[in-house]
Amino acid sequence: xxxxxxxxxxxxxxxxxxxxxxxxxxxxxxxxxxxxxxxxxxxxxxxxxxxxxxxxxxxxxxxxxxxxxxxxxxxxxxxxxxxxxxxxxxxxxxxxxxxxxxxxxxxxxxxxxxxxxxxxxxxxxxxxxxxxxxxxxxxxxxxxxxxxxxxxxxxxxxxxxxxxxxxxxxxxxxxxxxxxxxxxxxxxxxxxxxxxxxxxxxxxxxxxxxxxxxxxxxxxxxxxxxxxxxxxxxxxxxxxxxxxxxxxxxxxxxxxxxxxxxxxxxxxxxxxxxxxxxxxxxxxxxxxxxxxxxxxxxxxxxxxxxxxxxxxxxxxxxxxxxxxxxxxxxxxxxxxxxxxxxxxxxxxxxxxxxxxxxxxxxxxxxxxxxxxxxxxxxxxxxxxxxxxxxxxxxxxxxxxxxxxxxxxxxxxxxxxxxxxxxxxxxxxxxxxxxxxxxxxxxxxxxxxxxxxxxxxxxxxxxxxxxxxxxxxxxxxxxxxxxxxxxxxxxxxxxxxxxxxxxxxxxxxxxx
Ligand code: UD1
Ligand code: MG
Numbered sequence: 203x204x205x206x207x208x209x210x211x212x213x214x215x216x217x218x219x220x221x222x223x224x225x226x227x228x229x230x231x232x233x234x235x236x237x238x239x240x241x242x243x244x245x246x247x248x249x250x251x252x253x254x255x256x257x258x259x260x261x262x263x264x265x266x267x268x269x270x271x272x273x274x275x276x277x278x279x280x281x282x283x284x285x286x287x288x289x290x291x292x293x294x295x296x297x298x299x300x301x302x303x304x305x306x307x308x309x310x311x312x313x314x315x316x317x318x319x320x321x322x323x324x325x326x327x328x329x330x331x332x333x334x335x336x337x338x339x340x341x342x343x344x345x346x347x348x349x350x351x352x353x354x355x356x357x358x359x360x361x362x363x364x365x366x367x368x369x370x371x372x373x374x375x376x377x378x379x380x381x382x383x384x385x386x387x388x389x390x391x392x393x394x395x396x397x398x399x400x401x402x403x404x405x406x407x408x409x410x411x412x413x414x415x416x417x418x419x420x421x422x423x424x425x426x427x428x429x430x431x432x433x434x435x436x437x438x439x440x441x442x443x444x445x446x447x448x449x450x451x452x453x454x455x456x457x458x459x460x461x462x463x464x465x466x467x468x469x470x471x472x473x474x475x476x477x478x479x480x481x482x483x484x485x486x487x488x489x490x491x492x493x494x495x496x497x498x499x500x501x502x503x504x505x506x507x508x509x510x511x512x513x514x515x516x517x518x519x520x521x522x523x524x525x526x527x528x529x530x531x532x533x534x535x536x537x538x539x540x541x542x543x544x545x546x547x548x549x550x551x552x553x554x555x556x557x558x559x560x561x562x563x564x565x566x567x568x569x570x571x572x573x574x575x576x577x578x579x580x581x582x583x584x585x586x587x588x589x590x591x592x593x594x595x596x597x598x599x600x601x602x603x604x605x606x607x608x609x610x611x612x613x614x615x616x617x618x619x620x621x622x623x624x625x626x627x628x629x630x631x632x633x634x635x636x637x638x639x640x641x642x643x644x645x646x647x648x649x650x651x652x653x654x655x656x657x658x659x660x661x662x663x664x665x666x667x668x669x670x671x672x673x674x675x676x677x678x679x680x681x682x683x684x685x686x687x688x689x690x691x692x693x694x695x696x697x698x699x700x701x702x703x704x705x706x707x708x709x710x711x712x713x
Contacts, residue, residue: 207328208303210386211251212294215239215310216259216281221437227261229310230268231441234448235472235491238435239265241313243273248317249306249324255298256310257281257290286404287380288396295390302386304328307407309380311435314444314451319431320381323424327383333419334389334411336361337381339429346436348378348408350423358423359415361408365401376425378408379432388419448473464502478514496530510540513548526558529565544575547582561592564607576600577619581607587631590615606641 219228229239236244243254254273258265259281266278279297281290291307306324308315319337327335336358338350346364349371353359361378362371392413396405414421426432435441452473453466461477463469465485471477472490481495484502489495493507496514501507503520510523513530521535525542528534531549538552541559546552550563553570561575564582569575571588577600578592584605592603593616603617606625611617616634623629624641632648639645659675662668 209249209251209324210298210301210303210305211243211246211249211254212291212305212307213239213242213246213254213256213276213310214287214290214307215265216257216262216284216290217311218260218284219311219436222441223438227265228435230261230264231435233313233435233441233445234452234470235474236313237268237272238313239268239310240272241473242308242310242315243276245315245317245320246306246308248321251306252303253277253298253301255279255294257294259284259290286396286398286402287407288393288405288409291389291407292393292396292405295386295393305384305386305389307382307384309434312380312432313435314431314433314448315379315381316428316431319426319428323381324383326424327422330422331420332383332422333385333414335383335422335424336411337379337426337432338376338423339379339426339432340375341377341429341432342375344372344375344377347434348380349374350376350378352376352423357415358411358421360412363400363402363406363408377432379426380434381432382407384410388414392417469502505535578603578605578617580605581609581625583607584609585611587611587613587615587629589613590617593618611635 215229217228222228222231224231230237233241239256254276256269256276256278258278262280269276269278279294281293295301304324304327306320323335323337348361348363349367351359351362351371351374364372389410392410395413396409398405400406411421430447433444435444449470452471453463453469456471456477457463460479462482464483468485469483470488474492475489476494478495478497480498482500483489484500486504487502488506490507491509493509494511495501496512496516498515499512500517501512505518505520506522507518508524510526510528512518512528513532515531516528517533518528519535521538521540523540526540526544528546529548529550532546533551534540534546535554537555539557540552541557543560544558545562547563547565549566551568551570552558552563555572556569556575558575559577561578561580563569563580564584566582567580567584569586573586573588573590575592576594579602580586584607590611594600594603601619603619604622605611606623606627608626609623611623611629612631612633614632615629618634618636621635622638623635623645624639624643626642627639628644629635629639630644630646630648633645634647635645636647658668658671
């Protein structure tokens with residue numbers, strides 16, 4: 203067995219990407235779950251490189267911060283002036299004199315590259331003992347790209363940039379993908395001799411091939427089976443096209459793995475998302491970041507999940523969720539907003555126009571309508587009445603509300619935290635709960651109702667309301683209403699039912 207080659211990965215990420223017209227460095231633009239440079243680093247991952255060097259320059263501080271967070275094993279090397287791809291590799295190798303073996307160079311703006319393709323390129327390069335091997339592709343439109351120029355025998359002669367090419371060379375549709383494997387020693391030899399004698403006055407890495415060929419060194423071309431892998435990103439139109447291609451690739455993979463995508467063209471799944479067999483994703487749905495959708499769960503239509511875990515058999519309909527957990531068989535939406543640390547246990551429900559933040563909703567508990575649940579713990583099998591607010595913020599600090607199990611809270615409650623409602627307790631509709639409600643108690647906290655009889659007939663005489671009231675009263679009493687005789691003083695009293703604000707039937711009836 204020959205010694206395995208030591209490998210070093212060099213990613214070129216110093217360019218400004220002028221055509222992006224962006225304050226964000228080009229390689230940091232996001233594409234379905236990773237940045238452009240993140241995709242490239244991921245493609246190089248299976249090489250098991252001893253070192254990964256990333257050449258940074260434009261927006262170097264931002265790129266360094268990003269690398270520290272996402273690829274801490276990579277070393278950023280600074281290219282102060284962007285004098286060309288050859289110059290960038292020269293800087294990298296000068297900063298790492300210990301590098302020997304295979305040097306794999308990847309442009310930082312080729313995000314659709316597959317790991318398998320990089321491995322094939324490097325394996326071919328190493329097994330052939332080549333001095334340099336370039337990844338090439340046959341493309342329908344080579345405009346703007348470096349052309350692979352071969353001699354009469356079909357051997358690589360040189361790589362020529364679009365702007366330096368002759369009309370014959372421009373007709374070539376075989377292009378340089380910007381991904382290469384080099385023998386470190388032979389690369390070092392020629393890097394120091396690169397000229398800037400070209401249309402851009404830059405040191406072109408691609409010139410290394412011409413120089414090695416004329417020195418009689420063996421160079422190779424590895425053709426990518428799928429040319430879309432080699433597409434670069436130079437402006438936002440290209441970025442959008444890459445996003446569609448990657449979407450289709452990701453979606454196809456999930457469908458083949460047993461996930462139903464009802465409308466793949468409007469389904470956008472980050473490469474970092476995981477889906478189980480028999481998950482169903484309906485149209486206009488974005489699944490982002492570390493989101494996971496369990497088996498048999500139905501997500502969509504019109505759902506965005508960011509870093510959200512949806513358990514098996516759960517449903518999420520027309521909703522937005524960030525950093526949330528939806529338990530097995532739970533139901534969310536339509537029109538729910540789950541915020542970080544919303545944790546919905548098994549078979550729980552968060553219904554229509556409900557917002558939940560930093561709260562646990564216990565097994566089988568329901569928050570069906572028009573409610574804000576913030577900083578709360580709700581036990582099992584409880585029901586929260588419609589239009590309630592968990593009042594968690596005193597203007598300075600946040601406080602928690604705790605609702606027990608099998609509780610029934612009335613519609614239109616305010617839970618002014620910190621406050622507790624015990625197991626099996628009820629609260630009356632329209633209550634502002636500022637004190638704990640013991641287990642099994644009914645908490646009532648609202649003003650008494652008073653009815654001023656005949657008020658409309660007197661104060662709004664002649665209106666449709668007054669006429670309707672008159673008809674109703676006549677019908678009820680079988681006699682004309684005595685509107686003129688009612689005075690406000692006489693009419694002010696409460697009915698027996700409303701005195702004391704005691705809860706009646708329907709107080710908690712918003713299940
Ligand atoms: C390059 C190739 C071209 C190939 C194409 C594939 C050269 C001379 N040309 O052209 O043959 O078809 O990629 O996409 O290499 N960079 C630096 N420092 C620099 C210059 C560039 O780090 O001084 C980085 C850029 O950030 C980018 C990568 O190198 O990630 C490629 O540079 P770019 O300017 O996009 O080269 P192309 O014109 O696309
Ligand atoms: Mg480019």
